[in-house]
Amino acid sequence: MGSPVAERSQSPRLDSKVPSGRLQEKWDIYKNSVSLVSPANKRSHHILVVGSGLAGASAAATLAGLGYNVTCFCIQDSPRRAHSIAAQGGINAAKNYPNDGDTIWRLFYDTIKGGDYRSREANVYRLAQVSNNIIDQAVAQGVPFAREYGGMLSNRSFGGAQVSRTFYARGQTGQQLLLGAYQALSHQVSMGRVKMLPRREMIDLVVANDRACGLIARNLITGELERYAGDAVLLCTGGYGNAYYLSTNAKNSNVTAAWRCYKRGAFFANPCYTQIHPTCIPVSGDYQSKLTLMSESLRNDGRVWVPKDPKDSRAPEMIPEDARDYYLERRYPSFGNLVPRDVASRAAKKECDEGRGVGETRLAVYLDFADSIRRLGEHTIRERYGNLFEMYERITGDNPYKTPMRIYPAVHYTMGGLWVDYELQSTVPGLFVLGEANFSDHGANRLGASALMQGLADGYFVIPYTLGAYLAGTRQSDQVTETHEHFATVEEEAGARIDSMLKNKGDKSPTQFHRELGRLLWDHVGMARNRTDLMSTIDAIENLKEEFWERILVPGSADRYNKNLEFAGRVADFIELGSLMARDALRREESCGGHFREEYQTPEGEAARDDEAFADVAAWEHTEQDPALHLEQLSFENVHLTKRSYK
Amino acid sequence: MIINLRVWRQEGPESPGKLVDYTVPEASEHMSFLELLDVLNEQLLADGEEPVEFDSDCREGICGSCGLMVAGIAHGPQKRTAVCQLHMRSFKDGDTITVEPFRARAFPVIRDLVVDRSAFDRIITAHGYVSVTTGSAPDANAIPIPKDTADEAMDYATCIGCGACVAACPNGSASLFTAAKIAHLGLLPQGEVESPQRVTAMVNQMDAEGFGDCSNYAECEAVCPKGISVAGIASMRRAYMKGLLSG
Numbered sequence A: 001m002g003s004p005v006a007e008r009s010q011s012p013r014l015d016s017k018v019p020s021g022r023l024q025e026k027w028d029i030y031k032n033s034v035s036l037v038s039p040a041n042k043r044s045h046h047i048l049v050v051g052s053g054l055a056g057a058s059a060a061a062t063l064a065g066l067g068y069n070v071t072c073f074c075i076q077d078s079p080r081r082a083h084s085i086a087a088q089g090g091i092n093a094a095k096n097y098p099n100d101g102d103t104i105w106r107l108f109y110d111t112i113k114g115g116d117y118r119s120r121e122a123n124v125y126r127l128a129q130v131s132n133n134i135i136d137q138a139v140a141q142g143v144p145f146a147r148e149y150g151g152m153l154s155n156r157s158f159g160g161a162q163v164s165r166t167f168y169a170r171g172q173t174g175q176q177l178l179l180g181a182y183q184a185l186s187h188q189v190s191m192g193r194v195k196m197l198p199r200r201e202m203i204d205l206v207v208a209n210d211r212a213c214g215l216i217a218r219n220l221i222t223g224e225l226e227r228y229a230g231d232a233v234l235l236c237t238g239g240y241g242n243a244y245y246l247s248t249n250a251k252n253s254n255v256t257a258a259w260r261c262y263k264r265g266a267f268f269a270n271p272c273y274t275q276i277h278p279t280c281i282p283v284s285g286d287y288q289s290k291l292t293l294m295s296e297s298l299r300n301d302g303r304v305w306v307p308k309d310p311k312d313s314r315a316p317e318m319i320p321e322d323a324r325d326y327y328l329e330r331r332y333p334s335f336g337n338l339v340p341r342d343v344a345s346r347a348a349k350k351e352c353d354e355g356r357g358v359g360e361t362r363l364a365v366y367l368d369f370a371d372s373i374r375r376l377g378e379h380t381i382r383e384r385y386g387n388l389f390e391m392y393e394r395i396t397g398d399n400p401y402k403t404p405m406r407i408y409p410a411v412h413y414t415m416g417g418l419w420v421d422y423e424l425q426s427t428v429p430g431l432f433v434l435g436e437a438n439f440s441d442h443g444a445n446r447l448g449a450s451a452l453m454q455g456l457a458d459g460y461f462v463i464p465y466t467l468g469a470y471l472a473g474t475r476q477s478d479q480v481t482e483t484h485e486h487f488a489t490v491e492e493e494a495g496a497r498i499d500s501m502l503k504n505k506g507d508k509s510p511t512q513f514h515r516e517l518g519r520l521l522w523d524h525v526g527m528a529r530n531r532t533d534l535m536s537t538i539d540a541i542e543n544l545k546e547e548f549w550e551r552i553l554v555p556g557s558a559d560r561y562n563k564n565l566e567f568a569g570r571v572a573d574f575i576e577l578g579s580l581m582a583r584d585a586l587r588r589e590e591s592c593g594g595h596f597r598e599e600y601q602t603p604e605g606e607a608a609r610d611d612e613a614f615a616d617v618a619a620w621e622h623t624e625q626d627p628a629l630h631l632e633q634l635s636f637e638n639v640h641l642t643k644r645s646y647k
Numbered sequence B: 001m002i003i004n005l006r007v008w009r010q011e012g013p014e015s016p017g018k019l020v021d022y023t024v025p026e027a028s029e030h031m032s033f034l035e036l037l038d039v040l041n042e043q044l045l046a047d048g049e050e051p052v053e054f055d056s057d058c059r060e061g062i063c064g065s066c067g068l069m070v071a072g073i074a075h076g077p078q079k080r081t082a083v084c085q086l087h088m089r090s091f092k093d094g095d096t097i098t099v100e101p102f103r104a105r106a107f108p109v110i111r112d113l114v115v116d117r118s119a120f121d122r123i124i125t126a127h128g129y130v131s132v133t134t135g136s137a138p139d140a141n142a143i144p145i146p147k148d149t150a151d152e153a154m155d156y157a158t159c160i161g162c163g164a165c166v167a168a169c170p171n172g173s174a175s176l177f178t179a180a181k182i183a184h185l186g187l188l189p190q191g192e193v194e195s196p197q198r199v200t201a202m203v204n205q206m207d208a209e210g211f212g213d214c215s216n217y218a219e220c221e222a223v224c225p226k227g228i229s230v231a232g233i234a235s236m237r238r239a240y241m242k243g244l245l246s247g
Helices: A022-033 A039-043 A054-066 A104-114 A121-141 A173-190 A255-261 A296-300 A326-329 A340-352 A369-377 A377-396 A449-470 A483-502 A510-524 A531-551 A563-587 B032-044 B118-127 B147-157 B166-168 B177-187 B196-209 B219-223 B231-245
Strands: A047-050 A067-075 A194-199 A200-208 A209-221 A225-229 A232-235 A274-280 A302-306 A365-368 A406-412 A432-434 A617-620 A628-633 B003-008 B015-024 B068-070 B096-101 B110-113
Touching: A022 A121, A039 A531, A047 A054, A047 A209, A047 A449, A054 A067, A054 A121, A054 A173, A054 A194, A054 A449, A067 A200, A104 A121, A104 A194, A104 A326, A121 A173, A121 A449, A121 A563, A173 A194, A173 B118, A173 B147, A200 A483, A225 A483, A232 B166, A274 A296, A296 B032, A302 A326, A302 A340, A302 A628, A326 A340, A340 A365, A340 A406, A340 B177, A369 A377, A369 B032, A406 A449, A432 A449, A483 A531, A483 A617, A510 A531, A510 A563, A510 B032, A531 A563, A563 A617, B003 B032, B003 B110, B015 B032, B118 B177, B118 B196, B147 B177, B177 B196, B177 B219, B177 B231, B219 B231
Parallel strands: A047 A067, A047 A232, A067 A194, A232 A432, B003 B096
Antiparallel strands: A200 A209, A209 A225, A274 A406, A302 A365, A365 A406, A617 A628, B003 B015, B068 B096
16 A cells, blocks of 8 residues: 555645635636536537536536537436435535525534535535525525425434425425426426436446547346447446445345446555444344435434433333433433434444344334423424425334334445546546545535535536536547447457456355445445455455356346346445455544544544645555555634534 | 235246235334335345345335335225335235236236336427526526416326326326426426427327326326316417417
């Protein structure tokens, strides 16, 4: 990994391209000086957008609206099913409609602080600036946000903020925003400006003349490998939380497209930053295929507690107030149940590790609505969270109006991702990365209701400017077609990987490998990490990788719908990523946000950051040997780095 | 618990299909129905047989990817529940459950339980949107919308596009799906502007895709995992007729 001195200096390969000038003016300065592409030239540019979630659909729709020629790919049978659809709670914006003191600065500050000072100031400020435009845009598309009786939009609070800035559509905000973006995309499809290709999986990136110039996709129905050339590739493929096997991500969410780009030269930044969401339905058995989130918004009205006595086996309703420990309210009196996610998750783990967990597995804590129901009435609670309560009851068989929910943390979101500069461009020119797939805005911990904001900010309001800057600098002679020799080579390599998995005829299914990897990562690269375990995990993953290629069993053939074949390819990439996650966690000898190293904590058990040594972004470059580390030093000119306190 | 399954197996759109019997000896009442199929598939893989193909993604009842006829009912016996959230506690030890794909003329089978629902996307592409481009929006609070209206629009907007309504309809009609989008957008001032064109374009596309007409069976509402009301269909038909008469 090189000498410590070399490690801590700024890498010349990572130019963040942050414009000079005051923080508040940087985005305007950028927009004022950026090169534009004329309307006639826009038509001659072909843009490939991979993924149709909030980032992908909003980017594809917006670029097509500007006149670019767009092809959009998604792995689901319809772009409307991208995993953004499952986001429940809401979307932040600094509208300050409630007049409770919110400003763009405060949204920026809360996001930087919430991320434990591990994100780039300029990116986060821009995010806060465009947040208001997103709400306007969504309303114009017909997104039915919750409203007050006077007809105005309603807001609620979320973790890590002391103002109400979250807009929502019941517990289905992601669904409604995605459908808005999907409909905008469909509008452009109807105009012939977007070609939408569902059931396609990007399985490799094609780079020629040192630029991203296309991709290879597998048609998931016919199994055919297809070539697509374009002037730029926009990767909007989401996060890698499914590396843990059990997560709140959809079954098809995966890292393959991003990982292939990494192997073609895009640096992977901060892979150890993963978000473990505090309020999920606990695991019930070995057959478990995924975990279900219960929105953070529930913590507005729900109180988290465990029995004071670990041996107290009474039903929760029978446990009197003085025998309960409302540990978040006790430990964090000013934020109480609304502390950020990383803090709430670690606190739940601590209670369970110390034996006070509840339920059959003892890996759960109570989230109790009895007080709120008494205060506000069941009707109000039903109106706010009805669909979430129903979902909980369907899955567990318990009625949360009568008995407290049982919840436990689960992997939910990944802050790490492909490294991008201020223009959202990766280290491969022409490859842009948007939404959860990039690393850029959330630092070491994302605040609730900020993922929807970032995905849509990137797609609707950032990429339309920054893509133009790149295209204006390219020449006609840089354009390549599908007949270029690189397409043939990359296609052949992708085909060979698929063949080797099918021909292996081993004795272990992709799911078995995935579960084993997930167990390793959850135990050692999860809510708490330490040097010894990380070192042994890197070895264990190496062994798992070898075993994979010896024993993998994939049924059927490559020329048809074959879910196990899809899974096998994704698991192979997750295994390699898992190793990088552990390496990154090992390198970061501090605790910050979602990354908690047991060796680095305060006497009270809170995360101990080391700003002197680690106020940086770790970006990893793929090499034939061990991955090479490059650092981007984070400079904070506008916020003062303080110990993050929610007490 | 022991669960017996009769599962529809079909190699491709043109091949004949048949029901095949399987047994899952170690099912649990806490499993979801799709987890039961996962367990079956791991069993089949270990026995050197081909797993059963089915679509699923979020497994939280919101993406609309999954859709199976379980015991003859779209999404199975539990009301307002997508099959990914149907749990085995709805069944008894020793039950035999038939599992088939969503069947409709406009939903050809791709393989086993996987069907092609792209016709739904084409209905939305016909005019299931507000024609607004990025950047042209006024302030979000510029137009007040009565809470009841916004709530009603939201009731229709919760459609997950799974296709259960089509599978349950004796006519294979997509009226509930189409009407839900028309109602959602038409109720809001932002969408109301284009309502007449929207209704005509979407209904015509629905016909062109080979979906049947509505005969008021209301089977669609009964199986809809989001409980979307058939009231939207009546308004859609009225609006469509009005469009025809006014040319």
